Amino acid sequence: MLILVDGINKSKFTTILDDMYKLRARVFQDRMGWDVRVTNGREIDEFDELDPAYVICLDDEYEVVGCARLLQTTGPHMLSDVFYDILDGEPPLRSALIWESTRFCVDRDRLAKGTARNSVSYATCELMAGILEYGKNSGISDIITVIDPVMDRVLKRSDNAPYGYVGKTAQMGKVKALAALCDCTDERINKVRAFAGIEGEIFLDEEIVIAAEQARNPGIMESELHSYCDEQLLCATTERERSDALALKDAITEMLRARRMSDA
Amino acid sequence: MELIDLAATPEGRHDFVDYLSKICNTLDLDYASYASANPVSGKVVAFTTYPDAWRDHYMQKNLHLSDPTLRSAARSIAPVDWSRLEQTKAFGNVFSQAHDFGLPDIGMTVPIRGPYGEIGLFSVTSRTAPQKWAKLKKHIIADLQLSAVYMHDRVMKSDHLLDILRYPALSAREIEILQWVAVGKSQQDIGDILSISPRTVEVHLRSSREKLSALTTSQAVGRAVSMGLIYPG
Incomplete structure (x- = not known):
């Protein structure tokens, strides 16, 4: 199941976003060895400050198990500002109808093997279908996605082979990266859905996710503490203040978790 | 404000x-x-x-x-x-x-x-x-x-x-494709010539049109010619 988090609703999903940043740190730094900046166990870069849209995958227990980040190609995005090696110094595509997808990942530790719900394969396809559907419903014709050769093979295996590539495969730290094109058409969406056996609506209502979050983290006290931490984070003006605020947030989250364990 | x-x-x-x-x-x-x-x-x-x-x-x-x-x-x-x-x-x-x-x-x-x-x-x-x-x-x-x-x-x-800041930055691929359009090639032809899919050709063309603020491909070709980016067909 997916939840769409963007600049409009992100204040309602701070825990989910935080878990997503942690997942990205585990995947891109720890597992894949990308040259990304991780602070206090969270991978956050300057594009996260630009109000991107996140398609976030949740398992049946509403834990974050996958994510992808979308930005318009008309404005600042990774291919224009970071991944220029892929484009060999050439200017990127710029179109109202093309979005860029980056930081696509799933949680291999939490998700099961096989192809059933809550598996790596299913979550991957759900995310792909979600990106394409959100794009299509927004009038977007194509997605350009920055991926590594492994992900490229995953796309091909999932009946979702890119129809084209832009630029070349470039070395990015320890790994290679390339830019692939996928069309946001019913044909492609149906193929991905059919491959994984995904049926019906894949995006969850905001209210359902909020209710599930509250059920997982009961207590007024807790939500007050969380909003205090988030306020501190928002008010932070220097890197130092920011990392202090994150450390405080971590400490409080840990404390609350420990308390819940002892209650149970 | x-x-x-x-x-x-x-x-x-x-x-x-x-x-x-x-x-x-x-x-x-x-x-x-x-x-x-x-x-x-x-x-x-x-x-x-x-x-x-x-x-x-x-x-x-x-x-x-x-x-x-x-x-x-x-x-x-x-x-x-x-x-x-x-x-x-x-x-x-x-x-x-x-x-x-x-x-x-x-x-x-x-x-x-x-x-x-x-x-x-x-x-x-x-x-x-x-x-x-x-x-x-x-x-x-x-x-x-x-x-x-x-x-x-x-x-x-x-x-x-x-x-001045917004001078259109076309990529070599976009210019190349516009040049083929200018000499009268179809998207299918261009895809064959460059060994890329017709949709990739279309994506580059769309990007060129928007960068040149052109509503049609022929308008984009006209502008690219007038800017000296490509030769007239």
């Missing part, structure tokens, strides 16, 4: 408000507006086809400071249906006043992000019933995205300094 209405200035009025009216006529919409802040001077420019009475009221009450169809929508990458903003207090405030002027609250804002991080907001409204609106929206959403960026680029280029 001061709201400057370029519609009241002679040079702006004609082109941009005309363009908005044309979009309304073509896409069966009632009103359209566009607003953005100049990334260099910070001045806000806005154009609208709304009735003068509402425009004056809106500016006098400084409604742009709280209007969620501007402030919230700027934080989305996708077009924002106003129904998503209904629950906010500011929505009730702005639209109860709009209602007094006989204006509809069914609409959508298309946010545009420009290369300097600047944001343009292109809004349209319709008097249709909600069910019809859902259908209409689906039908026109891609056109609206294209029109919004076209309008935004034009407004930005109307500023002399920004016009």
